Amino acid sequence: MEYMNSLLNVGTKDVRMVAICGMGGLGKTTIAKAVFNHVFHSFEYKSFLANVRENSKQDKEQICLQKQFLFDILKTEVREVSSVDRGIKVLKDRLCNKRVLLVLDDVDELHQLIAFNCHSDSARKDCFGPGSYAQLSKDVVGYFKGLPLGLEVLGSYLREFKSVAEWKNALEKLGKAPHSKIQEQLRISFDALDRYEKKIFLDIACFFIGMDKYYVTKILDGCEFFATSGIGVLTRRCLLKINHDDKLMMHDLLRDMGREIVCQESSDNCGQRSRLWHCEDVLDVLTNSLGTNQIEGLALNMDGPVKLTLTAEAFARTQNVRLLQLNYVPITGGYEHFSKKLRWLCWHGFPLNSIPKNFYQEKLVAFDMQYSNLRQYMSELSIF
Template sequence: MLILQMSGIKLVVLHKHLRNKRREDKHEKEKVQRWKNALTQAADLCGEDLKNADNGNEAKFIKKILGEVNKQLYSKYQLDNEHLVGITSRVKVLSNFLDIEKSGSKDVVRMIGILGMGGIGKTTLAKTIYNKFERIFEGRSFLANVREVIAHQPINGLVGLQEQLLNDILKNEGIKVGSVAKGTEMIKKRLPCKRALVIIDDVDDLQQLEEIARARDWFGPGSRIIITTRNKHLLVQVGVDSTYVAEEMDEEEALELFSWHAFKRGYPDQEYLDLSKRVIRYCQGLPLALRVVGSFLIKRTALEWESQLERLERSPHEAITKILRISFDGLPDRIDRSTFLDISCFFIGMDKEYVTQILDGCGFSATLGIPILIERCLVTVSEQNKLMMHDLLRDMGREIVYENADGHPENFSRLWKREDVTDILSDKSGTKKIGGVALDSDLDMTRFSAQAFTNMKKLRLLHLSRVELTGEFKDFPKNLMWLSWHYFPLESMPDDFPMQPKLVVLDLQYNSLKILWKDCKV
């Protein structure tokens, strides 16, 4: 009825317009006829009668119509999101955090964080939430790849994000802010009246985030702000209401996602099933790795699959490493990066306090550094207080060591691979660049000369298991902070074993000792 009345008024106006335009050209008459046809079609559309809707409440009725129009007009805001495997359960949990159903006009603004390591699926989850709920908000904006945008253009990039936020929510395309300060001021003034859904994707800097969404009252009642990040401390600084920790895929989900990329369907070819399962074990439930490896292997032979798996065992895929390394490169201090590399090479699976004590002794301030690694989703702590790390992050850390030495083991800062350590000790080719060595022998007892360590002047971390060192120790490194020698074969430490004034931990489990030292050496 409302539409008919409005159309009737317009038709009257149209009638007057026709009467005044009788003498105008053919083009004008055709134009008016198109108007008339459009208004006639509008009048014939089915609708609702105010008398029978919302108890005759005109305000509620109009709001309902506007909401429906809004849904139809802005379906164009849906984001591309293919192969959504295992997403339903994750969306359900995150939806509970968002509490959308209670976000009425008098509701509070909620900020929610999505936290996880690189490639874990934070953005995919955020896009799915956006597509599910964007229609019920007055305004919406998805600010993608914030960290990358600002990294490429520190000032213009942030200004561009502010302009995108304003234009998206205010449904405008011409808003320009000119500077970060002006953009911040405009957001504060113009968005508090809009109930908006805002996704701020992949952000890692508090100051930059504050120029986009510093406070809840910058947005209208009932708004929802979602922040995806690898940095837990950032979410603490912002004061989010809840944090959803993105989880790795289980084996069934991983196989399905991998199959979509490797076979273009949700399951593998039967003859590739065992190879596919090997890929799944390698990827350890990381969606990024499943997509990258699956896309690489599509349409390749079984022999080519075997060859690629052998490559991956030697070194990680560059496309995967590139994404994972962002977290490493973004660490605030060089010593935090050194702490990560030490853990990735030597300390995975060891007690957190034990490792902290050792690395504090190395001057790495690990009491602070390890929590930073945990906040950045580079390291986790098990229920048994053991330091853990995703296999692909471990491989990424070791690849960094490899790259820094141009692939020459004698120049590695850390040696962990059995073949490399064996070659270095056999050839006595170690250098002062080597700061850590770990060797677990697979034999009953492996023997090397103690002189093989002579040139490792900066050696601070040494782990040996089922290894015997023979000959003189007088030139053995004197700056060890961690000496772990399991299955030590002698009844006492050699008399010429040098003093170790910096030693923090001496670990001689499963030894044959009867006496440690005749004289104090530590």
């Protein structure tokens, strides 16, 4: 609030535009409402327009917003707003000399600002009683990594439970199935992406968090996803972060949301999902011949105490796999069964001394064979 007030500097005579940006559930609307309620007494003309994104999908909806704004300011209905462009002109004519406080909540497109001449070119107490469970409360905060929406929703959810055991059990449940209300809010940003950006987001959420931006961009460009621009969009929409080491980072709740979207592709049959990353799911698919052409990415890491040998034939039913990680997984049988659409192969601890000739590699972009027995590799492909 203090920072927002310093940015607005209500006492000045110039025009100020302040944008609050961030991922869904961060508290942007709450801050905007609090600021509005704090300063609106200083303005004769004021308006708070909520749900702009939802109410601006069609021109007639934008016109209704323009009319609502004018009514809030002029206290009378303005009939001459027959189109968005006409509304812009009316706004200019009627409001050009008025000192106005306008809040546009939930804006995600430039045209929503233009419709109001708002763009760069126009000028209750704590409920904790004695004996509350301090460590569990810290666990809750830790789970949501400080996301206010998560704390609000889960706080309401956990009030239904009366014992420490119930709280712990509820948190364990959330670890496997994130709360639906939080998922719904976070998914708004995902649903606004185009099909390439959605694929990039899901690939990163399932396989590439913590990896080098340049490395992942080459892989996804190899998948013809236009990754340079797509990663830029995800970053600007706060669905992805690039840290100081150029690593791709993502809030845990956004990662969980992405993975839940994949799980919802088929709740019962893992083989019908586009991406597999849980060891149990991958082994279930590969050992029980449940693979399908729906699978585009698959990751299996077996560097723990459990060792298992798989047959190459298990991959014969997964011919649309683009991304494959098989760390410390021994394979027997013919390598011709692997997908010919592979762009990324990460196989730490590759068991053979050389790449079999029947292993199709023409479309590979990145080939990570660290800690392997590989001694000879005759190809122009770069090894990472």
